[in-house]
Amino acid sequence: MQVEKTLPRPAQKKQDLYIVDTDVHHGVSGWTDLYPYLPQVYAERLRDHGGSGPSSQYWHNGGIRGTRADFFDMDDTQESTRRQLLDDCEINIAILTGSTAYGACSMPDADLGSAICRAFNDYSLEHWVASDERFRLAMAVNSQDPIGMAKEIDRIGSHPAVIAIIMPGGATKPYGNRVYDPIYEACERNRLAVMIHFNGEGVGINGPPTAAGWPSHYVEGRMMRAPVYMAHMASYIFEGAFEKFPGLRVVNIEAGFAWMPWYLWRMDSDWKALRYQVPWVKKPPSEYVKEHIRLNTQPIDEPDNERDLEKIIEWMHGDQTLLFGSDFPHFDFDDPRKTLTRLPNKLRQRIFGESALETFHKLGRPE
Amino acid sequence: MGRHVICRAEDLQPGAVRIVEAEKRSIGIFNIRGEFFALRNTCPHKGAPLCRGIITGLVVSDEPLQMQIIRDGEIVRCPWHGWEFDITSGRSVYNPHRMRVKAYDVAIEQVPDEDPSVETYSVQVQDDYVVLYI
Numbered sequence: 265m266q267v268e269k270t271l272p273r274p275a276q277k278k279q280d281l282y283i284v285d286t287d288v289h290h291g292v293s294g295w296t297d298l299y300p301y302l303p304q305v306y307a308e309r310l311r312d313h314g315g316s317g318p319s320s321q322y323w324h325n326g327g328i329r330g331t332r333a334d335f336f337d338m339d340d341t342q343e344s345t346r347r348q349l350l351d352d353c354e355i356n357i358a359i360l361t362g363s364t365a366y367g368a369c370s371m372p373d374a375d376l377g378s379a380i381c382r383a384f385n386d387y388s389l390e391h392w393v394a395s396d397e398r399f400r401l402a403m404a405v406n407s408q409d410p411i412g413m414a415k416e417i418d419r420i421g422s423h424p425a426v427i428a429i430i431m432p433g434g435a436t437k438p439y440g441n442r443v444y445d446p447i448y449e450a451c452e453r454n455r456l457a458v459m460i461h462f463n464g465e466g467v468g469i470n471g472p473p474t475a476a477g478w479p480s481h482y483v484e485g486r487m488m489r490a491p492v493y494m495a496h497m498a499s500y501i502f503e504g505a506f507e508k509f510p511g512l513r514v515v516n517i518e519a520g521f522a523w524m525p526w527y528l529w530r531m532d533s534d535w536k537a538l539r540y541q542v543p544w545v546k547k548p549p550s551e552y553v554k555e556h557i558r559l560n561t562q563p564i565d566e567p568d569n570e571r572d573l574e575k576i577i578e579w580m581h582g583d584q585t586l587l588f589g590s591d592f593p594h595f596d597f598d599d600p601r602k603t604l605t606r607l608p609n610k611l612r613q614r615i616f617g618e619s620a621l622e623t624f625h626k627l628g629r630p631e
Numbered sequence: 632m633g634r635h636v637i638c639r640a641e642d643l644q645p646g647a648v649r650i651v652e653a654e655k656r657s658i659g660i661f662n663i664r665g666e667f668f669a670l671r672n673t674c675p676h677k678g679a680p681l682c683r684g685i686i687t688g689l690v691v692s693d694e695p696l697q698m699q700i701i702r703d704g705e706i707v708r709c710p711w712h713g714w715e716f717d718i719t720s721g722r723s724v725y726n727p728h729r730m731r732v733k734a735y736d737v738a739i740e741q742v743p744d745e746d747p748s749v750e751t752y753s754v755q756v757q758d759d760y761v762v763l764y765i
Binding site for chain 1: 685
């Protein structure tokens with residue numbers, strides 16, 4: 265499969281935009297889909313005791329079970345994704361961000377979690393990636409098993425369509441911690457980016473979803489997303505992860521972005537005062553962010569005056585740090601044809617495609 | 632103003648919606664307990680097919696942590712982003728005066744069988760038809 269060399273062209277596009285969608289959800293239709301890819305001991309355990317690992321406790325989502333009500337009853341989600349998203353919205357590259365294996369990271373049995381990640385990765389390559397040259401895979405990684413997952417990254421990380429790993433936001437330690445080093449070493453060997461997707465906070469072996477305890481409602485859970493990414497981001501920067509792994513790229517999915525200017529200013533201010541406690545941090549945090557950290561647009565932030573977004577994007581260096589994501593087929597899906605339409609065309613081109621091509625080492629530029 | 636005969640009244644049951652194309656517009660026609668209403672099938676927020684959303688009631692609350700559903704079946708919740716609209720008026724729930732979707736008149740009329748706008752299958756003179764006015 266020569267994916268890198270045969271990037272689809274934006275040939276008959278109605279708009280002059282090369283679109284990389286950094287958040288397209290794919291999954292299995294049921295746990296039985298994974299049985300052929302699991303060692304027999306685990307397939308039998310899921311068969312006998314049920315498959316679903318811990319996931320978000322806030323499962324009273326929007327739409328119908330989180331999915332668009334006009335998409336939910338589709339028989340074949342893979343075919344529908346190709347038609348309704350890739351074709352209709354003229355997506356050039358769609359990064360599959362899963363969902364099925366997020367719970368693996370918070371399962372008490374780390375080996376079962378890793379087996380589920382491996383099985384889901386094989387399933388994804390065979391049933392999704394192989395079906396359309398526009399699909400790329402963010403492979404599932406069990407964050408509680410860094411050594412085992414480094415082997416998994418080396419096993420399939422050289423597949424041309426595998427361009428990133430993905431881990432959920434919920435974790436036992438924030439992701440800049442040294443315990444994850446084997447994962448990042450493997451990512452560097454295989455030129456993969458790291459994606460983080462909101463999920464798994466406050467479930468399984470993880471701590472509470474906020475330091476203020478457990479909120480009651482799904483809508484409150486949505487408000488917790490940015491702080492989760494802030495915690496990971498500070499960890500990456502102040503633990504020195506980007507000094508250790510200069511090729512490391514971290515893409516934070518589905519927490520919006522308008523909070524980012526304040527966070528950059530805050531980190532830079534505090535670094536000036538407290539740099540002496542973390543002397544391996546060699547430059548202002550915002551400089552690390554510009555080079556290493558990305559946010560995606562989803563769910564799109566909607567100030568009262570839409571034009572204010574341009575200023576916010578400027579403050580967060582969004583021409584480099586902001587990547588488009590649709591979140592298809594979830595209920596708060598952002599259609600690229602209706603998203604950030606008031607921005608100058610040049611900036612749109614950065615956000616919808618060019619910056620992603622620069623962020624993901626294995627996404628070549630289209631000829 | 633265009634008049635469009637849509638279907639026999641009995642073919643659009645209470646609680647159901649039928650989405651039609653009329654004058655280059657996609658329009659959803661709803662039967663709420665025998666009364667008929669029509670909304671533009673385009674959400675004013677992001678253009679989603681609004682009428683394919685969940686048909687539900689209005690969830691209200693007199694004080695925190697108490698809630699109930701009233702006006703069951705009179706609210707449609709957009710399949711993208713979940714904005715709620717009153718099917719009987721087109722007004723949004725979150726800001727009824729400033730955010731609304733176009734609503735159209737619907738009547739139940741007895742359509743004579745020579746009416747050219749009706750398909751040619753045999754029509755009883757007494758049949759009730761759903762008629763949309765744009």
